[in-house]
């Protein structure tokens with residue numbers, strides 16, 4: 001008998017697991033999604049490091065139209081006045097078929113959706129209750145329907161309402177004390193930067209990241225600014241009171257449509273009360289965005305779950321949890337350290353930071369241990 005898997009949430013994590021399950025005929029699966037449709041128009045960018053490209057290539061990502069993705073080879077560090085501090089060669093992490101990649105999130109979602117059958121995703125579904133039934137999990141949905149499965153994999157994102165329902169406890173993500181402002185801009189607007197590379201501009205309590213998302217060189221801009229409260233203010237006002245005070249020329253980057261949202265992270269990873277329930281992606285742990293690993297870790301966690309449930313392992317939940325927590329701790333520490341380093345305000349500390357950065361980016365063993373471990 002085939003093992004039946006229910007996946008909750010059709011984000012990057014849920015769709016990746018669906019694609020992996022398609023490669024093993026011992027499984028049947030359904031993805032249950034709260035929304036009516038998948039948003040395929042959203043044009044913001046995403047960076048994927050080689051660790052997740054390795055997984056995606058197993059499901060045909062290397063065949064994705066080459067014009068729809070980009071392989072930046074360098075990360076350039078700048079001060080807020082566009083003075084270049086140093087650069088990091090990203091190619092040292094690349095393998096022959098796995099390369100650091102940037103693309104539009106919607107391109108990735110489209111690719112992940114393409115191979116799934118039309119009935120693999122059921123929309124407008126939310127879990128109401130679960131019950132253990134011998135070795136199985138019985139899921140009741142809010143619309144009155146049911147499903148009985150061997151594994152329930154929860155990937156409903158940072159707010160994971162399903163986790164709160166299952167564990168009978170309210171899990172509230174923590175406001176990280178910062179907001180993200182995103183835009184898509186034209187290559188002409190970044191004449192002070194090298195548009196072939198990823199640019200990281202560091203200011204007081206803020207940083208900006210810009211990179212091309214395809215061969216057409218459409219540029220993604222994300223700006224992270226510290227902000228005490230998560231109550232939304234006018235984006236224009238926030239920019240005027242922060243980075244534009246330091247460099248008014250940055251206004252050129254914020255001419256197009258802007259979107260902003262508060263950044264939340266998880267309080268901590270949770271092992272379910274039910275041994276055949278696993279949390280994946282942001283529902284397992286939501287990272288600060290300063291190592292650009294959220295999506296890559298969603299993909300990695302999907303792959304770990306797939307390998308474990310394919311292996312007839314008796315101890316799936318414990319093994320998955322142990323490995324994921326170890327990985328999460330390392331990435332979380334580095335994301336927080338980057339956040340501190342990118343936002344230094346003290347002028348003397350900035351001089352030291354820049355001196356250190358110049359040395360560290362050329363120190364192969366440091367780079368291999370700081371980033372290579374994450375990207376492997």
Ligand SMILES: Cc1cc2nc3c(=O)[nH]c(=O)nc-3n(C[C@H](O)[C@H](O)[C@H](O)COP(=O)(O)OP(=O)(O)OC[C@H]3O[C@@H](n4cnc5c(N)ncnc54)[C@H](O)[C@@H]3O)c2cc1C
Pocket residue numbers: 008009010011012013014032033034035045046047048125126127155156157158160161162180222263280281282283289292293294295296297298
């Ligand atoms: C500013 C910013 C920049 C980022 N940049 C990068 C980057 O460059 N590289 C990178 O790797 N990561 C990046 N990330 C992180 C990355 O976007 C996320 O970590 C990743 O999308 C998480 O995927 P997921 O599938 O776990 O969750 P999500 O993408 O949030 O998907 C969850 C899905 O579950 C559905 N859902 C929600 N609730 C329910 C429910 N109750 N029942 C059913 N379905 C439900 C949602 O509708 C959604 O479809 C960034 C994040 C931020 C905030």
